[in-house]
Every structure is written in C-alpha cells, then in structure tokens.
Amino acid sequence: MSDEARGPEVITQEEIERHHQRLLREAEAAGYHLNPDVDFARLLARGLLINARRHGYQACPCRLSTGVPAEDRDIVCPCDYRDDDLDEHGVCYCGLYVSGAVARGEQEACSIPERRMPADQRRQGTAAASPDESEVPAVRALPHPVWRCQVCGYLCARTRPPEICPICRAGRERFERFM
Ligand code: SF4
Secondary structure (H helix, E strand, O other): OOHHHHOOOOOOHHHHHHHHHHHHHHHHHOOOEEOOOHHHHHHHHHHHHHHHHHHOOOEOOOOOOOOOHHHHHHHEOOOOOHHHHHHHHOEOOOOOEEOHHHHOOOOOOOOOOOOOOOHHHHHHHHHHHOOOOOOOHHHOOOOOOEEEEOOOOOEEEOOOOOOEOOOOOOEHHHEEEOO
8 A cells, every 4th residue: 555545654663663663773983872661662763654645755743743844953853952951961862762871771761951043043043044155164154063983084063072973983981172
C-alpha cells in the first residue's frame, strides 16, 4: 500500500525498527548517543517518520511543526537546540538524544525547558541577524565561539565543543578555542 493510501500515521513496526537502527548508527558515528530506553526512542523514531511523511522532512516529534520549511528549519531533527540542551541538561528536548553520562546510566534523563523562542521572537531574531551588505563578514561579531579539535583539526562553531569529535572521536578535553 502506498504512503498516501494508508495515511501518515500508519507506520509498521518494521519501519520503526529500521529507522531506530539508522538513527543509532548515525548518532554513534557522529559521537552522539540515542536514549538507551529503546521503546521510548522507537516512539520518537515513529514520530519522526510521521512528520517526514506529512511534511517531507523530519520535524521534531515533540514540537508543533507548521509544514512550512522556512518556519520549521530550526526544528528539523537534529534541531538547532540539541547540542546546547545536551551540554546543559544531558538530553535533547524530546529525549531522543542523550549525553554520554545519561547513556551510561551515570545521570538520569529528565524533562527540560523549551529553549526555542516563540515564533514572533524567532522572526525578529532572524531579521536582526541578517547580514548588512555594507558589513565585511570577517569583522562581523561571531554568534558562537569556534572550537578546534587538537587531534584532527575539525572546526565547529557552537556554545561548547562537542562531547566527542565527530571526525576522530577525541574527547571534549582535546578541543581548544580557535576564534
Ligand atoms: S529535540 Fe531531539 S528529537 Fe526533537 S528535533 Fe531536537 S534533537 Fe530531534
């Protein structure tokens, strides 16, 4: 039966398990961890598949998506807020991704506050962040610090360095502030 004929909510167990396995592989390869509670992670994998069918992209299963790509860009999984939430709380907003400490059972996963701003504030923020054509990019203030992996040279701009380098898998302690 085609996806259209059966509706977006009808997802087979096999599809959910396959997607969960794929998310697991991709997370571990990039130095991230999925929630070790398999049933819970599969529930979220199902939500991602439903949204992918509805909108054509995997909008966050725990947030209200609009179906307008430009409005939902920040909540396409993994969302823009995942890394800061993992650093601060050890889980992403939905709880699909967890820190190493949570994955190893050293820290408990809990529900966390929403970091995403309301739509009107997000729009204002985007407008304010739009580059001024007269401005030289090199001298514009960077919105995030840039971190460099001292092992392989991987660079990333984010609040804190990643827990594990996605390229060489060196730990956070091997990162230095680059800019
Ligand atoms: S909160 Fe978690 S599951 Fe939701 S989009 Fe962000 S990373 Fe994905």
